[in-house]
Amino acid sequence: MTAAGLRMAEQSILVVEDDAAQRALVAGILADGGYRVTEAASAEEAMTSCERMGFDLVLCDYKLPGQDGMALLAHLRAGASDAAFVMVTAYGTIARAVEAVRAGADDYLSKPFERGELELLLARTLRARALRCENRRLAA
Numbered sequence: 001m002t003a004a005g006l007r008m009a010e011q012s013i014l015v016v017e018d019d020a021a022q023r024a025l026v027a028g029i030l031a032d033g034g035y036r037v038t039e040a041a042s043a044e045e046a047m048t049s050c051e052r053m054g055f056d057l058v059l060c061d062y063k064l065p066g067q068d069g070m071a072l073l074a075h076l077r078a079g080a081s082d083a084a085f086v087m088v089t090a091y092g093t094i095a096r097a098v099e100a101v102r103a104g105a106d107d108y109l110s111k112p113f114e115r116g117e118l119e120l121l122l123a124r125t126l127r128a129r130a131l132r133c134e135n136r137r138l139a140a
Contacts, residue, residue: 011126012036012053016060016072017088018048026059029115030122047075056081057126062089062096070103072121077104082136084129086121088113 013035017023020041027037032090038055040046043064051059058076062069069087076083087100092109096109109118 010036011056012038013122014038014040014046014049014055014058014060014083016040016043016058016064016069018042018061018064022061029118033119035122043069043072043075046072050076050079050081050083050137054081056129057084057086057122059086059088059122062087062100063091070100073103073105082129082133083124084119086125088137 003112013030015023015027015030015037017026017039018041023039023041027039038049038053038110043060044066046058046060049055058072060069060072064072069089073085073087076085084106085104086107086109087096087105088109088111089096099107106128107121109121
């Protein structure tokens with residue numbers, strides 16, 4: 001395995017999506033890409049997963065039953081989580097993208113999306129997270 005592949009295999013992603021078929025599809029793509037994947041069907045389930053284990057990235061649908069993706073983002077940022085966060089929605093608007101980024105999301109992805117688009121976005125977001133973590137480590 002290459003060094004890049006090893007780093008990818010060490011990275012964990014939480015996929016938060018209430019549509020079981022969509023969640024399984026995305027989780028499968030990410031697992032095939034070498035990521036460790038955990039799935040959640042709601043913001044509440046995701047919050048519990050985040051309390052039990054840390055994630056490098058949370059890929060979260062905007063519209064969820066009960067609390068929405070913005071509530072999960074607020075919960076993670078209030079808890080000082082350093083996980084990267086990508087908001088995904090079929091209800092994409094510029095206003096929601098701006099709202100998510102202002103609230104602390106690293107990026108935003110509108111459905112439907114292509115596999116390659118997802119892979120590039122996650123790679124870019126994880127690289128940015130790694131740089132932030134390294135900068136904090138060096139500053140300390």
